[in-house]
Amino acid sequence: MTTTSTWPLVRVLRDRDAGLFLAGAVVSRFGSSAMWLACGVWVKDLTGSDGLAALCLLALWLPTLAGPALGTLADRGRRRPLLIALNLASALLLLALLAAGxxxxxxxxxxxxxxxxxLGVVHDAAESALVAAAVAPRLLGDFNGLRMTVTEGMKLVAPLTGAGLYAAYGGRAVALLDAATFVLAAGLCAAVRVREAPPEPPAGHWWERTAEGARHLWRHPGLRPLVLAGGVTMLCAGIGGATLYPAVDSLGRPPAYAGVLYAVQGAGSVAGGLLAGPALRHLGDRWFAAAGIGLFGAAVAVRAVPVEPVVLASSAAVGIGLPAVLIAALTAVQRETPAVLRGRAAAASDTLVFGPNxxxxxxxxxxxxxxxxxxxLPALGAVLLATALVLAQRPPSPARTAAKSMS
Structure with missing residues (x-):
């Protein structure tokens, strides 16, 4: 039996399916991160408009608001064939950019x-549901922490790759790279060994089926506080994101220095993701999330101090603290949701958590x-610390005991 002292990466890679899912996350996140930056630069080059370039990010995020409806697709059939089809559809869709010159x-x-x-909203919902079925429950915290590490790590590497490829060969080359990563991700998903029960025929009205995921989150005493705390945290993160350049100005640095703060925050997120699995097992979902929100709140508050080492330390602490509630909420939704509802619950959770951002x-x-x-910034910090205190007032989640017993 794997012990809790084993490194999270080793724990995950020892499980064949978990390792395949993680590899798929690496390649698809790499391509998506490269494409995200290249699209903004592409629009800027074509139009000269900063506003239109900024709309690229909005276009990518907009479908998240329809998460509960899109999530129903993840519960209509077997998820592994659906994930393969979604990856291939994303690759084909990107080929349309070859005509956008x-x-x-x-x-x-x-x-x-x-x-x-x-497609990404449906993919994330289906993947979350399939991971919960294919990966051992004792590994879910480790896996989700490592997936966060991968996501943040790709943000440090892939945009530079995408920018270099764009500068050398243009936006079409980046689109081809991203399409290739989706084809590879489809192959990795096809290699996953998981037996899925045939889906039950849909019952009830379409709207009722759509609302079931959100209804489950609201009625579950363990999931509701985590999802609400995640929404408050991401609302504050969005507001705080607008203070990045004023904080850079307060240091007397040029705007490009924001890239340094992003890199430091990304490094913190990589470290936080690696520690997430062991922390979840020892603290439980709620206390782990509360500790992360508290650290995030303190880091946001001290960013108001115009001293460079303080701002750098704040960025690192934001990177460590912010993902905690996201990892805790995702893991809890996977663990506490019946298989037939996992796609809709995951999509509804993503909308409720990331929509406020x-x-x-x-x-x-x-x-x-x-x-x-x-x-x-101190006001945002106070809201976050209050959110952490409210979450910490609740007793440890039952999942903590279950997680420890399975470790």
């Missing part, structure tokens, strides 16, 4: 991005010009 065809690029985002970005852009860093 002029400002007159900018609509095609944005249409592809919206479709790309919609979009609102936060807009609110932060409005507030940052009215309230200075010395007012806004």
């Amino acid at each position: 002029s400002a007159g065809r900018l609509w095609l690029l944005f249409a592809v991005l919206v479709g790309y985002g919609a 979009v609102l936060g970005l807009a609110v932060g852009a409005a507030l940052v010009g009215v309230a200075g860093l010395w007012l806004l």
Whole structure:
């Protein structure tokens, strides 16, 4: 039996299916991160508009708001064939960008991005459900932590690769690279060995089936506080994101210095993801999430201090603390949701957690010009610390005992 002292990566790679899922996450996140940056640069080159370039990120995020409806697709059939089909469909969709070479065809690029985002919502819901079926429960925390590490790690490497490829060969080359990663991810998914029970015929009205995932989250006493805390955290993260460049200005640094802060935050997230599995086993879902939110809140508050070492330390702490509630919520949803509902519950959870981030970005852009860093950042920190305290008041989740007994 694997002991809790074994490194999370070793624990996961010893499980064949978990290792295949993680490898698939590596290649698909690499391609997606490279494409995300290249699309903005592509639009900027075609139009010269910063606003249109910024809309690329909105186009990718927009389908998240339809998560509960899109998540129903993840529960309609076997998830492994669906994931293979979604990866291949994403690859084919990206090939449409080969025709998007002029400002007159900018609509095609944005249409592809919206479709790309919609396929991604269904993919994430189906993958979350299939992982819960294929990966041993004792490995879920380790796996989700490592997947967060992969996601953040790719943000450190892939954008530079995408930018270099774009500079040398243009946006079409980056689209081809991303399409190739999806084909490879489809092959890795095909190699996963998991027996899925035939899906039950859909019952009830379409809207009722769509709402079942959100209803399950709301009625479950363990999932509801985690998802709500995740939504509050991501709302604050969105508002705080608008303070990045004012914080850079307070240091007397040029705007490009924001890249350094992003890199430091990414490194913190990589470290936090590696520690997530052991921390979840020892603390439980709620306390692990509360500790991360508390660290994130303290880091946001001290970022108002215009001292470079303090701001750098704050960025690292944000990277460690922010993913905790995301990992805890995802793991709890996988563990506490019946198999027939996992796709809808995962998609609803993503909408409730990540949807507020979009609102936060807009609110932060409005507030940052009215309230200075010395007012806004400590206020955000106070909200986050209060959220952590409320979450920590609850007793340890039953999953903690179960996780420890299976370790």
